[in-house]
Amino acid sequence: MTHMSLQERDKKHLWHPLTQHKLHPETIAITKAKGCVLTDENGNNYIDAIASWYTCMYGHCNDYITSRVSTQMQQLDQVVFSGFTHEPAIKLSEALIKILPNNQNKIFFSDNGSTSVDVGIKMALQYHFNNGEKHNTLIAFEDGFHGDTFGAMSVSGLSVYNGPFEDYFLDVKRIPTPNGENHEAILKALQDIIANNKVAGFVYEPLVQGASAMKMHDASGLNSILQFCKENNVITVADEVMTGFGKTGKHFASFYMETKPDIMCLSKALTGGLLPMALTTCSQDIYDVFYSDDISKGLFHGHTYSANPLACTAALASIELLRSEDIQNNINAITASHQVFGNHIKNHPKVKSIRQMGIIFALDLNVEMQRYGNLRDKLFKFFMENGVFLRPLGNTIYIQAPYVITKEQLQKVYQVIEDALEIL
Ligand SMILES: *Cc1c(COP(=O)(O)O)cnc(C)c1O
DSSP states (O other): TSSOOHHHHHHHHOOOOOOOOOOOOOOOOEEEEBTTEEEETTTTTEETTTTHHOTTTTOBBHHHHHHHHHOOOTTTTOSSSOOOOOHHHHHHHHHHHSOOTTEEEEEESSSHHHHHHHHHHHHHHHHHHHTTOOEEEEEETTTOOOOOOHHHHHHOOOOOGGGGGGGOOEEEEEEOOOOOOOOHHHHHHHHHHHHHHHHHEEEEOSEETTTTTTOOOHHHHHHOOOOOOHHHOEEEEOOOOTTTTTTTTSSGGGGGGSSOOOOOEEEEGGTTSOOOOOOEEEEHHHHHHHHHSSGGGGGOOOOOOTTTHHHHHHHHHHHHHHSSSSHHHHHHHHHHHHHHHHHHHHTTTTTTEEEEEEEEEEEEEOOOOOOSSHHHHHHHHHHHTTTTEOOOTTTTTOOOOOTOHHHHHHHHHHHHHHHHGGOO
């Protein structure tokens, strides 16, 4: 077998996520990652300009995080989290409460972003159920993405992923994202929805819709939606799986709105990309409705690896890094650098528009492209051949690089994007 490349051996047994293997048989075997650089089995280096789906924000194999986790590994690896507790989970909860919006007070563990959304949905549904009411309708934004489990798929609006399963979805009504002009129309739509349905909750990605190609919306419009939900007993569930932990320029996107969510979903950058973990946090008011002498009013949801001590340790180290002066300075520097690049590139004839929030930068190309079409593949290949890992979504190219990316690396990312405009 040694004569075969990893790329060849992969084809025998592996089935990759979000992949039509007949059309895309080739995978790239990565053998090493350090800082912002991925290395493949042939020794090629790639700048990871999307931080491996926005997880490794402090750089790959970050020494501070890995050394903390390797110390923890000698002490306590895994234990059941029903009926047991441990210091890494407790310390993590204390660190999180310091940076979350101050209405958040309880933290529930799971192990991926989709599940954290499912837990949020279950909390919202059971909140009403425990109060003796059956509320079965959810509200969500058009074109949102919340993950691939059934609850998360139901509230997502990107149908490319969901076609075969739609008949089994939860009842979801959709509203457009606020754009600064459709404010009245959205509130009217919300009024109609709550007049005609028993609404349990509103699930939303605050300010930036990640998988929907970093589509951005208006904070004051979102704030009035949240306000309306509060006034009408609709539980608000902020999916900050993508926006959380500094990406938008604040620790959480929810800080841009005056009205805070009842429930928050977190994952992706939580552990700095080292280990899979997710959280659903909630206010004391939500928790109190589950706190009862009646056992059936509890939240009967749990995963084997809930609050894994190693993942908790990675998350704790990541939060310490996030709060450090170095990382905060880097976030400001990347934000400023994107602004300069944006101003430079926005009038290029192949560029339709640009948008930015914090370290999230997106550019729409002035060409029609399918989400997974040939032109998209051509762009991806061009980027990789030039040593930069970017993953265009339809006609959008976006950057969400680790906070530790160097000036030179960032300039290379910009240059490759600019050069790519010439091959279109
Ligand atoms: C990635 C993502 C999810 C799903 O997280 P997984 O860990 O991939 O299950 C949910 N919501 C948002 C906003 C995401 O970006």
